[in-house]
Amino acid sequence: MKISARNQFAGTVTAVHPGAVNATIKVDIGHGNTVTSSITNEALDDLGLAPGDAVTVIVKASDVMIGK
Template sequence: MKISARNQISGTVAAITKGAVNGQVKVDIGGGNVMTSSITEEAIAELGLAVGDKVTVIVKASDLLIAK
């Protein structure tokens, strides 16, 4: 699969927390950093996600906010 998004980070699924409609998928991207994605339970099932899977986190955003 090819995709236009340039912000692609490889990682390993560290945890999956199920919800009623959406679940949270935590991905260990190394160096003690973890990214969390909220996706539908249907998407989790369709992808067959499981802890330990190698995945790619794709970040596509029109805005990046910084606060201090």
């Protein structure tokens, strides 16, 4: 599958927390960095995500904020 997003990070799912409607997924992308994503429970079921799964984090945003 080809996609237009250029910000892609290979990682490993470390935690999956389903909620009432959405699930929170934590992905270790290496070097002590973790990305957290909120996806629908339906997407979680479709992808069959579980801790230990190898995944790609894809970031596509019109605004990226940086704080210090």
